[in-house]
Amino acid sequence: MAVETAVLGGVDRPRVKVSEAFEIYCNEVAAVEIVGKSEEQKKSWKKVKKYAVEVFTKVVGEDLAMEDITRDHAKKMHDHFKGMIAPKDAKAAKKSASLGKRRMGDMSILYKRYFAHIGVEGRPNPFEGLTFNQKFKKSRLPFPIEWVRDVILKPGALAGLNDDARHIVLVCIETGARPIELRYLRKDRIKLHDKVPHILVEPSFDPDEPHEVKTVSSVRRIPLVGVALEAMKLHPDGFERYRENGNTLSATVNSFLKENKLQPTGKETLYGFRHTFEDRLKEGRIDDELRKILMGHSIDREKYGSGGSLKLYQEELMKIVYPFDPAIV
Structure with a gap:
Protein backbone atom coordinates (compact mmCIF):
# COMPACT_ATOMS: atom_id res chain seq x y z
CA MET A 1 0.00 0.00 0.00
CA ILE A 118 -13.11 4.45 5.48
CA GLY A 119 -15.61 6.83 7.07
CA VAL A 120 -15.64 9.66 4.53
CA GLU A 121 -19.25 10.50 3.77
CA GLY A 122 -20.57 13.03 1.26
CA ARG A 123 -17.47 13.15 -0.91
CA PRO A 124 -18.42 14.24 -4.48
CA ASN A 125 -18.30 11.24 -6.79
CA PRO A 126 -16.48 12.11 -10.04
CA PHE A 127 -18.27 9.27 -11.86
CA GLU A 128 -21.74 10.44 -10.86
CA GLY A 129 -24.06 10.80 -13.86
CA LEU A 130 -21.54 9.55 -16.41
CA THR A 131 -23.42 6.70 -18.01
CA PHE A 132 -25.02 5.52 -21.25
CA ASN A 133 -28.58 4.80 -22.25
CA GLN A 134 -29.28 1.77 -24.38
CA LYS A 135 -32.34 1.97 -26.61
CA PHE A 136 -32.20 -1.64 -27.69
CA LYS A 137 -30.93 -4.54 -25.64
CA LYS A 138 -29.42 -7.49 -27.43
CA SER A 139 -31.10 -10.78 -26.69
CA ARG A 140 -29.74 -14.26 -27.17
CA LEU A 141 -31.20 -15.90 -30.24
CA PRO A 142 -33.61 -18.78 -29.67
CA PHE A 143 -33.39 -21.86 -31.83
CA PRO A 144 -36.55 -22.15 -33.95
CA ILE A 145 -38.95 -24.63 -32.34
CA GLU A 146 -39.01 -26.87 -35.40
CA TRP A 147 -35.21 -26.76 -35.71
CA VAL A 148 -34.79 -28.27 -32.25
CA ARG A 149 -37.34 -30.96 -33.04
CA ASP A 150 -36.07 -31.85 -36.52
CA VAL A 151 -32.34 -31.13 -36.30
CA ILE A 152 -31.04 -31.00 -32.71
CA LEU A 153 -33.10 -34.00 -31.52
CA LYS A 154 -32.40 -36.02 -34.64
CA PRO A 155 -30.63 -39.30 -33.79
CA GLY A 156 -26.88 -38.81 -34.09
CA ALA A 157 -26.93 -35.00 -34.11
CA LEU A 158 -25.45 -34.66 -30.61
CA ALA A 159 -23.63 -37.97 -30.55
CA GLY A 160 -20.21 -36.31 -30.69
CA LEU A 161 -20.72 -34.47 -27.41
CA ASN A 162 -19.54 -36.06 -24.17
CA ASP A 163 -22.36 -37.50 -22.06
CA ASP A 164 -22.54 -34.68 -19.51
CA ALA A 165 -22.62 -31.92 -22.11
CA ARG A 166 -25.14 -33.77 -24.29
CA HIS A 167 -27.44 -34.47 -21.36
CA ILE A 168 -27.27 -30.87 -20.11
CA VAL A 169 -28.40 -29.77 -23.59
CA LEU A 170 -31.30 -32.22 -23.49
CA VAL A 171 -32.38 -31.10 -20.03
CA CYS A 172 -32.10 -27.44 -21.05
CA ILE A 173 -34.40 -28.13 -23.99
CA GLU A 174 -37.25 -29.52 -21.87
CA THR A 175 -36.88 -27.47 -18.67
CA GLY A 176 -35.74 -24.04 -19.86
CA ALA A 177 -33.30 -24.04 -16.95
CA ARG A 178 -30.21 -21.88 -17.14
CA PRO A 179 -27.08 -23.99 -17.76
CA ILE A 180 -25.62 -22.81 -14.44
CA GLU A 181 -28.76 -23.97 -12.64
CA LEU A 182 -28.25 -27.46 -14.04
CA ARG A 183 -24.52 -27.49 -13.31
CA TYR A 184 -25.13 -26.77 -9.64
CA LEU A 185 -27.75 -29.47 -9.14
CA ARG A 186 -26.98 -31.89 -6.31
CA LYS A 187 -28.54 -35.21 -5.41
CA ASP A 188 -30.92 -33.65 -2.88
CA ARG A 189 -32.40 -31.38 -5.57
CA ILE A 190 -32.98 -34.07 -8.17
CA LYS A 191 -36.32 -35.71 -7.34
CA LEU A 192 -36.46 -38.63 -9.75
CA HIS A 193 -38.58 -40.85 -7.52
CA ASP A 194 -41.27 -38.38 -6.52
CA LYS A 195 -44.79 -38.76 -7.87
CA VAL A 196 -43.93 -35.94 -10.26
CA PRO A 197 -40.19 -36.19 -11.09
CA HIS A 198 -38.65 -32.74 -10.91
CA ILE A 199 -35.60 -30.66 -10.11
CA LEU A 200 -35.27 -27.91 -7.53
CA VAL A 201 -33.48 -24.70 -8.43
CA GLU A 202 -32.37 -23.02 -5.22
CA PRO A 203 -29.23 -21.58 -3.59
CA SER A 204 -26.91 -23.72 -1.51
CA PHE A 205 -25.96 -22.61 1.99
CA ASP A 206 -23.56 -25.50 2.48
CA PRO A 207 -20.28 -23.79 3.53
CA ASP A 208 -18.32 -26.41 1.58
CA GLU A 209 -20.34 -26.00 -1.63
CA PRO A 210 -22.16 -22.66 -1.59
CA HIS A 211 -23.72 -21.10 -4.65
CA GLU A 212 -26.26 -18.43 -5.50
CA VAL A 213 -29.17 -18.31 -7.89
CA LYS A 214 -29.68 -15.33 -10.17
CA THR A 215 -32.71 -13.81 -8.41
CA VAL A 216 -35.25 -14.67 -5.73
CA SER A 217 -37.76 -15.55 -8.45
CA SER A 218 -35.25 -18.05 -9.90
CA VAL A 219 -35.99 -20.39 -6.98
CA ARG A 220 -38.48 -22.88 -8.41
CA ARG A 221 -39.54 -26.46 -9.12
CA ILE A 222 -39.40 -27.74 -12.69
CA PRO A 223 -41.04 -31.04 -13.68
CA LEU A 224 -38.93 -33.44 -15.71
CA VAL A 225 -40.73 -34.54 -18.85
CA GLY A 226 -39.76 -36.15 -22.12
CA VAL A 227 -36.08 -36.37 -22.93
CA ALA A 228 -35.12 -34.30 -19.85
CA LEU A 229 -36.41 -37.02 -17.54
CA GLU A 230 -34.48 -39.73 -19.37
CA ALA A 231 -31.28 -37.66 -19.33
CA MET A 232 -31.56 -36.84 -15.62
CA LYS A 233 -32.04 -40.53 -14.78
CA LEU A 234 -28.43 -40.98 -15.87
CA HIS A 235 -27.27 -38.20 -13.52
CA PRO A 236 -28.98 -38.74 -10.16
CA ASP A 237 -26.10 -36.90 -8.46
CA GLY A 238 -25.89 -34.05 -10.97
CA PHE A 239 -23.32 -33.05 -13.56
CA GLU A 240 -20.07 -33.11 -11.61
CA ARG A 241 -17.89 -32.71 -14.70
CA TYR A 242 -19.11 -29.16 -15.25
CA ARG A 243 -20.10 -28.14 -11.73
CA GLU A 244 -17.40 -25.50 -11.50
CA ASN A 245 -16.57 -25.26 -15.19
CA GLY A 246 -19.24 -23.14 -16.81
CA ASN A 247 -16.92 -21.62 -19.38
CA THR A 248 -15.74 -25.06 -20.43
CA LEU A 249 -19.33 -26.26 -20.83
CA SER A 250 -20.33 -23.28 -22.95
CA ALA A 251 -17.20 -23.52 -25.10
CA THR A 252 -17.67 -27.27 -25.59
CA VAL A 253 -21.34 -27.06 -26.59
CA ASN A 254 -21.09 -23.89 -28.66
CA SER A 255 -18.06 -25.13 -30.60
CA PHE A 256 -19.81 -28.42 -31.27
CA LEU A 257 -22.94 -26.67 -32.52
CA LYS A 258 -20.86 -24.50 -34.83
CA GLU A 259 -18.61 -27.24 -36.16
CA ASN A 260 -21.58 -29.50 -36.87
CA LYS A 261 -23.71 -26.76 -38.46
CA LEU A 262 -26.43 -27.12 -35.84
CA GLN A 263 -27.06 -23.35 -35.63
CA PRO A 264 -29.60 -22.07 -38.17
CA THR A 265 -27.98 -18.61 -38.32
CA GLY A 266 -24.55 -19.45 -36.91
CA LYS A 267 -25.17 -17.28 -33.83
CA GLU A 268 -27.26 -19.48 -31.54
CA THR A 269 -25.66 -20.77 -28.34
CA LEU A 270 -26.40 -23.19 -25.52
CA TYR A 271 -28.40 -20.49 -23.73
CA GLY A 272 -30.65 -20.20 -26.77
CA PHE A 273 -32.45 -23.41 -25.77
CA ARG A 274 -33.84 -21.56 -22.75
CA HIS A 275 -35.28 -18.90 -25.06
CA THR A 276 -36.76 -21.61 -27.30
CA PHE A 277 -38.42 -23.12 -24.23
CA GLU A 278 -40.19 -19.83 -23.55
CA ASP A 279 -41.28 -19.61 -27.18
CA ARG A 280 -42.75 -23.09 -26.85
CA LEU A 281 -44.64 -22.09 -23.70
CA LYS A 282 -46.15 -19.16 -25.59
CA GLU A 283 -47.01 -21.23 -28.65
CA GLY A 284 -48.60 -23.82 -26.37
CA ARG A 285 -50.77 -21.07 -24.86
CA ILE A 286 -49.47 -21.82 -21.39
CA ASP A 287 -50.79 -19.34 -18.84
CA ASP A 288 -48.60 -16.21 -18.62
CA GLU A 289 -48.07 -16.50 -14.88
CA LEU A 290 -47.16 -20.17 -15.10
CA ARG A 291 -44.66 -19.30 -17.86
CA LYS A 292 -42.97 -16.86 -15.49
CA ILE A 293 -42.91 -19.43 -12.70
CA LEU A 294 -41.33 -22.09 -14.91
CA MET A 295 -38.80 -19.63 -16.35
CA GLY A 296 -37.90 -18.20 -12.95
CA HIS A 297 -39.07 -14.70 -13.89
CA SER A 298 -40.61 -12.27 -11.42
CA ILE A 299 -44.38 -11.86 -11.15
CA ASP A 300 -45.48 -8.24 -10.90
CA ARG A 301 -48.11 -8.61 -8.22
CA GLU A 302 -48.38 -9.64 -4.60
CA LYS A 303 -47.89 -13.37 -4.24
CA TYR A 304 -50.84 -15.49 -3.09
CA GLY A 305 -50.93 -19.24 -2.63
CA SER A 306 -48.27 -21.73 -3.66
CA GLY A 307 -48.34 -20.97 -7.38
CA GLY A 308 -49.90 -24.30 -8.30
CA SER A 309 -49.01 -27.96 -7.98
CA LEU A 310 -46.23 -29.86 -9.68
CA LYS A 311 -48.92 -32.05 -11.21
CA LEU A 312 -50.38 -28.98 -12.92
CA TYR A 313 -46.95 -27.93 -14.16
CA GLN A 314 -46.32 -31.43 -15.50
CA GLU A 315 -49.67 -31.57 -17.31
CA GLU A 316 -49.03 -28.22 -18.96
CA LEU A 317 -45.51 -29.16 -20.06
CA MET A 318 -46.78 -32.39 -21.55
CA LYS A 319 -48.75 -30.24 -24.01
CA ILE A 320 -45.53 -29.03 -25.60
CA VAL A 321 -43.14 -31.92 -24.98
CA TYR A 322 -40.94 -32.94 -27.91
CA PRO A 323 -41.19 -36.50 -29.24
CA PHE A 324 -37.77 -38.16 -29.18
CA ASP A 325 -35.93 -41.32 -30.06
CA PRO A 326 -34.49 -42.88 -26.85
CA ALA A 327 -31.29 -43.54 -28.78
CA ILE A 328 -30.34 -39.83 -28.56
CA VAL A 329 -29.92 -40.04 -24.79
Missing part, protein backbone atom coordinates in the same frame (compact mmCIF):
# COMPACT_ATOMS: atom_id res chain seq x y z
CA ALA A 2 1.24 3.52 -0.75
CA VAL A 3 3.06 5.08 2.23
CA GLU A 4 2.17 8.72 1.45
CA THR A 5 -0.74 10.09 3.44
CA ALA A 6 -3.67 12.29 2.59
CA VAL A 7 -5.68 14.40 4.98
CA LEU A 8 -9.33 13.37 4.87
CA GLY A 9 -11.70 14.92 7.37
CA GLY A 10 -8.78 16.09 9.48
CA VAL A 11 -7.29 12.60 9.77
CA ASP A 12 -4.10 11.41 8.08
CA ARG A 13 -4.81 8.31 6.00
CA PRO A 14 -2.66 6.22 3.65
CA ARG A 15 -2.93 7.19 -0.01
CA VAL A 16 -4.61 4.13 -1.45
CA LYS A 17 -4.38 3.47 -5.17
CA VAL A 18 -7.35 2.40 -7.27
CA SER A 19 -6.07 -1.19 -7.57
CA GLU A 20 -5.58 -1.37 -3.80
CA ALA A 21 -9.02 0.10 -3.15
CA PHE A 22 -10.47 -2.56 -5.42
CA GLU A 23 -8.91 -5.33 -3.32
CA ILE A 24 -10.28 -3.68 -0.16
CA TYR A 25 -13.69 -3.52 -1.82
CA CYS A 26 -13.60 -7.23 -2.72
CA ASN A 27 -12.14 -8.50 0.55
CA GLU A 28 -13.86 -6.20 3.05
CA VAL A 29 -16.62 -3.99 1.66
CA ALA A 30 -18.44 -6.60 -0.42
CA ALA A 31 -17.37 -9.66 1.58
CA VAL A 32 -20.81 -10.28 3.08
CA GLU A 33 -22.52 -9.88 -0.29
CA ILE A 34 -20.46 -12.56 -2.01
CA VAL A 35 -20.18 -15.05 0.85
CA GLY A 36 -22.93 -17.24 -0.65
CA LYS A 37 -21.30 -17.50 -4.05
CA SER A 38 -19.42 -20.58 -5.21
CA GLU A 39 -15.71 -20.23 -5.90
CA GLU A 40 -16.51 -20.05 -9.62
CA GLN A 41 -19.12 -17.34 -9.02
CA LYS A 42 -16.70 -15.34 -6.85
CA LYS A 43 -13.98 -15.48 -9.50
CA SER A 44 -16.42 -14.44 -12.20
CA TRP A 45 -17.78 -11.59 -10.08
CA LYS A 46 -14.31 -10.27 -9.33
CA LYS A 47 -13.13 -10.62 -12.92
CA VAL A 48 -16.05 -8.56 -14.23
CA LYS A 49 -15.63 -5.85 -11.59
CA LYS A 50 -11.87 -5.69 -12.09
CA TYR A 51 -12.27 -4.94 -15.78
CA ALA A 52 -13.54 -1.44 -14.96
CA VAL A 53 -10.47 -0.76 -12.80
CA GLU A 54 -8.12 -2.01 -15.51
CA VAL A 55 -9.79 0.15 -18.17
CA PHE A 56 -9.74 3.22 -15.94
CA THR A 57 -6.05 2.77 -15.08
CA LYS A 58 -5.15 2.28 -18.74
CA VAL A 59 -7.15 5.29 -19.91
CA VAL A 60 -5.76 7.75 -17.37
CA GLY A 61 -2.24 6.35 -17.73
CA GLU A 62 -1.52 5.40 -14.12
CA ASP A 63 -2.83 3.70 -11.01
CA LEU A 64 -4.02 6.87 -9.28
CA ALA A 65 -4.57 7.34 -5.59
CA MET A 66 -8.32 7.33 -4.91
CA GLU A 67 -8.13 10.89 -3.56
CA ASP A 68 -6.57 12.12 -6.81
CA ILE A 69 -9.36 11.00 -9.14
CA THR A 70 -11.02 14.02 -10.73
CA ARG A 71 -14.03 14.58 -12.95
CA ASP A 72 -11.66 14.90 -15.91
CA HIS A 73 -10.29 11.42 -15.22
CA ALA A 74 -13.81 10.02 -15.07
CA LYS A 75 -14.69 11.79 -18.32
CA LYS A 76 -11.68 10.19 -20.01
CA MET A 77 -13.07 6.78 -19.16
CA HIS A 78 -16.51 7.83 -20.37
CA ASP A 79 -15.01 9.10 -23.64
CA HIS A 80 -13.17 5.80 -24.04
CA PHE A 81 -16.42 3.83 -23.97
CA LYS A 82 -18.17 6.43 -26.10
CA GLY A 83 -15.60 5.73 -28.79
CA MET A 84 -16.33 2.00 -28.54
CA ILE A 85 -20.11 2.44 -28.58
CA ALA A 86 -20.22 5.04 -31.36
CA PRO A 87 -16.88 4.85 -33.21
CA LYS A 88 -16.14 7.58 -35.73
CA ASP A 89 -15.19 4.91 -38.26
CA ALA A 90 -18.54 3.57 -39.46
CA LYS A 91 -16.91 0.24 -40.33
CA ALA A 92 -15.40 -0.29 -36.89
CA ALA A 93 -16.90 -2.89 -34.56
CA LYS A 94 -19.33 -1.39 -32.05
CA LYS A 95 -19.78 -2.32 -28.41
CA SER A 96 -23.13 -2.17 -26.64
CA ALA A 97 -24.11 0.82 -24.52
CA SER A 98 -24.77 -1.56 -21.64
CA LEU A 99 -21.05 -2.41 -21.53
CA GLY A 100 -20.08 1.21 -20.93
CA LYS A 101 -22.97 1.69 -18.52
CA ARG A 102 -21.91 -1.28 -16.39
CA ARG A 103 -18.23 -0.33 -16.29
CA MET A 104 -18.86 3.30 -15.44
CA GLY A 105 -21.30 2.10 -12.80
CA ASP A 106 -18.71 -0.26 -11.34
CA MET A 107 -16.20 2.59 -10.91
CA SER A 108 -18.87 4.84 -9.40
CA ILE A 109 -19.80 2.16 -6.88
CA LEU A 110 -16.16 1.44 -6.04
CA TYR A 111 -15.50 5.14 -5.41
CA LYS A 112 -18.60 5.67 -3.30
CA ARG A 113 -18.34 2.54 -1.21
CA TYR A 114 -14.59 2.76 -0.64
CA PHE A 115 -14.85 6.23 0.89
CA ALA A 116 -17.92 5.25 2.91
CA HIS A 117 -15.92 2.24 4.15
